[in-house]
Amino acid sequence: MAIERYNPRDAEPRWQKIWQEQRLFETANDDPRPKYYVLEMFPYPSGRIHMGHVRNYAMGDVVARYKRARGHNVLHPMGWDAFGMPAENAAMQNKVHPKEWTYANIDTMRTQLKSMGLSLDWSREFATCDVEYYHHQQQLFLDFLDNGLVYRKQSKVNWDPVDQTVLANEQVIDGRGWRSGAPVEQRELTQWFFRITDFSEDLLESLEDLDQWPEKVRLMQKNWIGRSDGLHISWEIVSETAPAGEAALEVYTTRPDTIFGASFMAIAADHPLALNAAASNPELAEFCRECRRAGTSLAALETADKVGFDTGIRVRHPFDENWKLPVYVANFVLMDYGTGAIFGCPSGDQRDLDFANKYGLPVVAVVMPKGEDPTSFQITEDAYVGDGVMINSRFLDGSTPQQAFDTVAEKLADKTVAGKQQAFRQVNYRLRDWGISRQRYWGCPIPVVHCDACGVVPLRREELPVSLPDDIDFDKPGNPLDRHPTWRDVACPKCGSPAKRETDTMDTFVDSSWYFARFTAPDASEPTDPAAADAWLPVDQYIGGIEHAILHLLYSRFFSRAMKIGGHLDVKEPFKGLFTQGMVVHETYRGKGGWVAPAEVKLEEQDGVRRAVHLDSGEELTIGAIEKMSKSTRNVVDPDDIIASFGADTARFFMLSDSPPDRDVIWTEAGVEGAYRFLQRTWRLIGDAADTLQYVAPVASSAGDAASVSRAAHRTLKAVGEDIERLAFNKAIARIYELVNEISGPLRSVADSEANTELCAALRDAVEILIAVMAPMTPHFAEECNALLGGKSLVAKSDWPEYDPALVIDSTVTLPVQINGKKRAELTIARDADQQTVEYAVLGLPAVQSALSGKAPRKIIVVPQRIVNVVI
């Protein structure tokens, strides 16, 4: 009986409706089964989903469906990272209210995601721009404030002149705003900060325990936190030009061992000492201004020369009364790291060496590689930063740099400068506190009021939420909240006199730093229901893009620590397993008129040469590089189009096949068609099975074809499960292809001839296994196949079948037989054959006998169940 083609357009909505009606994917918090929380990074509602979303959510859905089939109570929620700039840009360009724009986008994208057939618990959905959500975020802010984790300070900020807002250090990339791409300027503003640096050490140390995170991400965070162990040393100021009140120059160094190689001191242009000296020295003042300007004018840093200006100030060397060193203002010293001052040791630091050579300062080698001659070893052009032996360093000579470090630390700890200990060990971090103030409308309002009399007054909990006003206008640049008197002007909660609301809103990274916790109890009257949060967290498997390796993941790790202090949850690490998926990339096409979208391109191949032709005009196009799908190169494929023509399952299946999930996947028309063909082929196979295998009773033992079919099926079942556990979806799919290949022959033979009940039973079992292992990837298709076979219950509700351990091991093995390391023959032998039996059998092989030509082998290596090597 011929079967109709599988029609996803008909099948997919039908099964989606059934799943929804049965509320299969809604998760209860009081379910006794073991929990599993799988989460994909929630999307920004930009307008429509793109292929990156399809890949991300397809992966998460495979895990969710698999874990559910394995008997877990799976939490798999979805929401919207809905505050942010694009909504305001849309408002300014198209006169749409950010709220309307955002919620309309959410509606569109929700429909799109639903068409993918994802097993999501939509009952827990929320958007971060819902008042119900940011209300609780405001409460968290107040909690943090109570716990000393929030403070306000005037600071130099990164100002994005295009977006008219402040950026966190993390949001400045190569001196440009991460979103606008505009060169960032420095401004002095009073900002709110989260004390993420309170947790520097914890955030660093705990990385060790995140063994289900990619090594790469852990390393990136480690470098970002940037711990360094050094010594804080006071250098006594001795010159008569010393500014009043300053007795010592405080310096931080990780290389106190090189202290006898010091030849100058360098301080930042903003260093108090520099400012002080500049007050009476116009030339120096001009130099400092120059430094600051260059510092702000972005990546010219790379080429910027090391320049300095002698302040005339002199300091005394800690170990030599008579040794005085000049203090320079230098453009390469940063005020916000360490103490803003360094001592320069030219022989041990390339930057210091360049500086010393430029200004004619002494260069004394103090660390020498082992084996060099100390009388002739010199540093001229290249600094030596490696390990070795101390030289020219008085009492340190002969020791290692590490020993010298300790010796200097101990000796200086006993000395004093101006009544204070001269040196102490100090740990420094590169990590800065997180500035969260943004001069934007479309964000979570910061719940404080500024009162002339009382200062900064936090709102009381019962005064929350501070809702965003709806009646705003975007006619002028800047923050509309600043121009909204009825919202802005309030009475001081403390004294009642006229006051103003804080008009800055929070960085949107705050919104995404705790949403995973809110999902565990989205209707709780507090930010979390601690019992629910502790039951569900940490997220077992988090999946998203590598672009969030630092910002979002570090902030979230901070948040769970801070929320723990506030009693909102009791986990330190929010994400137990992290997976960073690769991008979806596509070929680019270019014609005379610019980039051409794939949908308008026809590809041809002649004599191995590929050509791209414009569908309408027939113009020959240049095939360009394979790049991330983006609007600018127009190499985007719309998921809606793919789902409409091939169905969601095909899109999901193709996304998961071929490329390892952590690498980029190249989207090709041919690849999608291949996936679609495979589904159709499998559909025909299931159709044949439905015709021939319907009334077969199970048979206990089997042999021949039946046995090999059973073994193939159970091996696949075992392997696919293991591959999914390791998120190796591409390998799981290869196994599925193999199984289909292996059962299609025997199935046809059954259909063509007399029924062989053993084989039929084996095939029936194999086909059911096939459906089960495909279900996580192609869930609608699996339901349809199951129904075709007469299955009464839903695959989405079914348990993962258990494989039969006896069937995954063969009783015989085929061993390659090598002679001197080269394969010359094969030997099929009982799996448990002992060494002697194998050797005997190998020596009997014709290939081995002719190679030996009567002689005895020197050695025979038998690796059980693996290989035999005969050494002659």
Place this chain on the structure above:
RNA sequence: GCGGGUGUGGCGGAACUGGUAGACGCGCCAGACUCAAAAUCUGGUGUCCUUUGGACGUGUCGGUUCGAGUCCGACCACCCGCACCA
């Protein structure tokens, strides 16, 4: 500059702790079916040699080993992250 990663057929990629390199897919070639095409099915497909058979082959060079894509050393290319962090 520092840190990390990757390198395997025409292409995407398999190969667990060293043990038959190229699973699976795409593409391509041939055949079957068809008036024809599409669809489908079957077979083939690393390179080279005249073959039965053999030689070579996992970026390059060298090493360890009975045996190396896998381990060690040196180098090359590309990609990513950080970047004046003292």
